[in-house]
Amino acid sequence: MAKPILEVKDLNVFYGGIHALKGVSFEANEGEVVSLIGANGAGKTTTLRAVSGIVPYKGSVTFRGENLANCPPHVIVTRGMAHSPEGRGVFPNLTVMENLELGAYIRKDKDGIQKDLDHCYELFPRVKERLAQKAGTLSGGEQQMLAMCRALLSRPKLLLLDEPSLGLAPLIIAQIFEIVKKVNSEGTTVLLVEQNARMALKVSHRAYVVETGKITLSGSGQDLLDDKRVIDSYLGGP
Amino acid sequence: MSDFTNELVQHIINGVSLGSIYALIALGYTMVYGILQLINFAHSEVYMVGAFTAFYTARYMGLADKPGFLTLITLIVAAMVVCSIIGVSIERFAYRPLRRAPKLNILITAIGVSLLLQYSGQIIFGADPKVFPNVLDDQTLATLGTAELRLFDVTILGVAVFFMAVLTYMINYTKTGKAMRAVSTNWTVASLMGINVNRIISMTFIIGSSLAGVAAVLIGMKYPKIDPLMGMIIGMKAFVAAVVGGIGSLGGAVLGGLLIGFAEEMVKGYISSTYADAFTFAMLILVLIFRPAGLLGKPSQEKV
Numbered sequence A: 001m002a003k004p005i006l007e008v009k010d011l012n013v014f015y016g017g018i019h020a021l022k023g024v025s026f027e028a029n030e031g032e033v034v035s036l037i038g039a040n041g042a043g044k045t046t047t048l049r050a051v052s053g054i055v056p057y058k059g060s061v062t063f064r065g066e067n068l069a070n071c072p073p074h075v076i077v078t079r080g081m082a083h084s085p086e087g088r089g090v091f092p093n094l095t096v097m098e099n100l101e102l103g104a105y106i107r108k109d110k111d112g113i114q115k116d117l118d119h120c121y122e123l124f125p126r127v128k129e130r131l132a133q134k135a136g137t138l139s140g141g142e143q144q145m146l147a148m149c150r151a152l153l154s155r156p157k158l159l160l161l162d163e164p165s166l167g168l169a170p171l172i173i174a175q176i177f178e179i180v181k182k183v184n185s186e187g188t189t190v191l192l193v194e195q196n197a198r199m200a201l202k203v204s205h206r207a208y209v210v211e212t213g214k215i216t217l218s219g220s221g222q223d224l225l226d227d228k229r230v231i232d233s234y235l236g237g238p
Numbered sequence B: 001m002s003d004f005t006n007e008l009v010q011h012i013i014n015g016v017s018l019g020s021i022y023a024l025i026a027l028g029y030t031m032v033y034g035i036l037q038l039i040n041f042a043h044s045e046v047y048m049v050g051a052f053t054a055f056y057t058a059r060y061m062g063l064a065d066k067p068g069f070l071t072l073i074t075l076i077v078a079a080m081v082v083c084s085i086i087g088v089s090i091e092r093f094a095y096r097p098l099r100r101a102p103k104l105n106i107l108i109t110a111i112g113v114s115l116l117l118q119y120s121g122q123i124i125f126g127a128d129p130k131v132f133p134n135v136l137d138d139q140t141l142a143t144l145g146t147a148e149l150r151l152f153d154v155t156i157l158g159v160a161v162f163f164m165a166v167l168t169y170m171i172n173y174t175k176t177g178k179a180m181r182a183v184s185t186n187w188t189v190a191s192l193m194g195i196n197v198n199r200i201i202s203m204t205f206i207i208g209s210s211l212a213g214v215a216a217v218l219i220g221m222k223y224p225k226i227d228p229l230m231g232m233i234i235g236m237k238a239f240v241a242a243v244v245g246g247i248g249s250l251g252g253a254v255l256g257g258l259l260i261g262f263a264e265e266m267v268k269g270y271i272s273s274t275y276a277d278a279f280t281f282a283m284l285i286l287v288l289i290f291r292p293a294g295l296l297g298k299p300s301q302e303k304v
């Protein structure tokens, strides 16, 4: 029943002399929210960057049954993967609307895009109010919402989210995680990277702990929430 | 009207006409810089190739003695096509292999390509100047005292404005234009949108180079003497125009081009033509001292 949509095997990434990932393996099944949690510099972002084709790697990434070796990022998008990068990566000099249009860059179905836009506005009403504004003038939370909206507009089967809660107020964080759950319940598999381990584990079906370039623990979200090692290291005590 | 006013009006007309040609070339520098942060020194040689393309097109299509708008349009199209091919090839074979190399290496390569084209031009076309065909019969359209509004100047301005309008539309409203702006902000994120960054870079070279082709035909029409080194000085001036306007900014390139053309005419008219070029560079130095990012440019941390 659990059908893997993404299988990552023995991923190794080098930045010059730095061995950032040392054999990372994990998978995400269709319909799941899977998180990678871990401390600063553990290699979470690097893992997402390898999966979406931004950094070269050794090892294999299989997405929807296809090996993504040598596949450039702009092609991977067309296979059904969207990556909302660390730091949001909105185009500050473009308007919010233009950012959204670029999210749908690979699509030609005008009606479908309009429908998905309307759906996005439902999920993120704040984004709709600011369509004509330059994205650089949005608040951090609004930029995060825009980044997620934009990623969803390519109609991904798998959504990679890198620290969507970074630097946001608790209320906004709660909203963002609600939306992650909603998006997931509508059929999108989510691979989430978070430092906010508690929130991430709560919404995740399964999770992996990354430490200095390796996966050291894995289990269901609930199991890891109860795991002593996770509690001590990432949840700040019971 | 006084002699002074007549003369001034004439200089303004000439300045705008020359300046709009500088602006067309400056756009190419600024677009490539905006996307690659590279000063494409070979751009002035692309412009030179445009002039020779028009020259040979006119000769082999038998248009050399058939002045008229049809000839003008034919030569512009021919120059645009060949310049695009040259520009895209330079990017593909000289700059793309160095995409991840240090900026300095690419800059040196650009100078190398520029020299290669200058010397190839001398071998292929011959080093001696050639007389550009008679593209259009010039005539006086209107007079204001002794100042004349001539067909050449109106045509130059009209053609330049037409292409600038097309470019503005393209950059602001088409999908490719939006992708170009995205790539110039952040390649990585642009590629995550599904944008083929290499394709967009090629597009940038096509557009910039074809504008240089347009400029070459316009210059050939007004100053009908061409040679393989003709790109050097005008390329420098257009580059200065791009920097003065704020490199990376399209509006800045147009503004800079007009300013440089205008200033050059004024210096020629009221001081001495020997100082015209020196004045251009004096302007560059002043702008770099008082407004390093250029008139319309945004201040940035790091530049080549």
Ligand SMILES: Nc1ncnc2c1ncn2[C@@H]1O[C@H](COP(=O)(O)OP(=O)(O)OP(=O)(O)O)[C@@H](O)[C@H]1O
Pocket: A015, A016, A018, A020, A038, A039, A040, A041, A042, A043, A044, A045, A046, A047, A086, A195
């Ligand atoms: N471009 C780069 N060049 C050199 N080293 C890098 C580069 N990017 C990341 N690294 C190194 O790789 C390691 C993993 O970094 P990564 O960004 O993947 O961590 P992370 O788990 O996402 O951390 P954070 O939670 O702080 O975002 C770190 O030691 C980092 O210094």
Ligand SMILES: [Mg+2]
Pocket: A044, A045, A046, A086
């Ligand atoms: Mg990170």
